[in-house]
Amino acid sequence: MAEAHIAVRELTMAYGSRVIQRDLSFDINRGDIFVIMGGSGCGKSTLLKHLLGLVEPAAGDILYAGDSFVHANANARDVMRRGWGITYQSGGLFSAMTLAENVELPLQLYTDHSPADRAAIIAYKLALVGLDGYQDFYPSEISGGMRKRAALARAIALDPDILFFDEPSAGLDPISSRLLDDLIVQIKESTGATVVMVTHELPSIFGIATNSVYLDAASKTMIAYGNPRELREHSDQPVVRQFLAREASTAAQEKTA
Numbered sequence: 196m197a198e199a200h201i202a203v204r205e206l207t208m209a210y211g212s213r214v215i216q217r218d219l220s221f222d223i224n225r226g227d228i229f230v231i232m233g234g235s236g237c238g239k240s241t242l243l244k245h246l247l248g249l250v251e252p253a254a255g256d257i258l259y260a261g262d263s264f265v266h267a268n269a270n271a272r273d274v275m276r277r278g279w280g281i282t283y284q285s286g287g288l289f290s291a292m293t294l295a296e297n298v299e300l301p302l303q304l305y306t307d308h309s310p311a312d313r314a315a316i317i318a319y320k321l322a323l324v325g326l327d328g329y330q331d332f333y334p335s336e337i338s339g340g341m342r343k344r345a346a347l348a349r350a351i352a353l354d355p356d357i358l359f360f361d362e363p364s365a366g367l368d369p370i371s372s373r374l375l376d377d378l379i380v381q382i383k384e385s386t387g388a389t390v391v392m393v394t395h396e397l398p399s400i401f402g403i404a405t406n407s408v409y410l411d412a413a414s415k416t417m418i419a420y421g422n423p424r425e426l427r428e429h430s431d432q433p434v435v436r437q438f439l440a441r442e443a444s445t446a447a448q449e450k451t452a
């Protein structure tokens with residue numbers, strides 16, 4: 196069997212003495228669009244922060260392509276991080292910089308490309324996210340959906356092999372949200388990257404996720420792992436089926452109201 200791109204092993208996450216989740220073990224395979232799901236406050240963002248090395252585990256390990264991130268030294272962690280592209284919920288663009296300057300930043304920091312090469316990469320990445328012609332715009336001059344796409348262009352500037360998203364479609368209307376989902380799939384397919392995201396959005400979960408984990412706040416551990424469409428029908432956990440059937444039940448309630 197192919198080695199997992201990311202392997203989470205017996206991970207326990209805590210803030211001080213307060214355990215948030217314990218005994219998480221699952222694999223994220225190469226090319227997956229992997230969704231971290233669960234009710235409010237169950238620890239989804241906390242898990243993302245652990246995967247990114249922003250918070251240290253209370254116990255357990257996280258391996259990237261077979262190598263422990265948790266036990267790696269600072270240099271080895273930097274090498275692993277170099278392969279990651281991250282987009283935060285707010286987009287995280289620098290407002291005083293144009294879109295081109297935002298995308299250029301990681302290229303300036305981490306590569307020795309010439310200015311001409313950087314300009315070519317910036318143009319290519321912005322075109323890839325549908326922002327051709329917007330290089331000299333500032334984040335405040337474009338729509339929320341465009342800002343998310345610009346943030347994605349910056350996240351893929353260094354050709355990452357893993358893309359992390361925190362609530363990518365938060366604050367977007369359904370159409371922009373759908374466009375962003377399509378773009379995530381397109382970028383995953385053209386770059387071969389593995390995608391890991393936290394999202395509440397059922398259309399995204401059913402539309403693009405290939406695998407998922409469900410974190411349960413009550414039992415403080417994972418209670419489902421698999422393709423969300425299959426979990427919706429076949430999970431042995433009623434709470435998971437309910438979570439995934441939210442849309443259907445909301446629609447039914449509206450009909451009877």
Ligand SMILES: Nc1ncnc2c1ncn2[C@@H]1O[C@H](COP(=O)(O)OP(=O)(O)OP(=O)(O)O)[C@@H](O)[C@H]1O
Pocket residue numbers: 210215233234235236237238239240241242
């Ligand atoms: N830095 C922190 N210090 C202490 N407790 C924290 C910290 N960050 C989060 N928590 C707590 O950990 C729990 C999990 O939070 P987290 O943000 O990971 O959940 P979530 O599933 O992402 O929530 P939501 O869906 O509401 O965004 C919450 O009870 C939260 O209050």
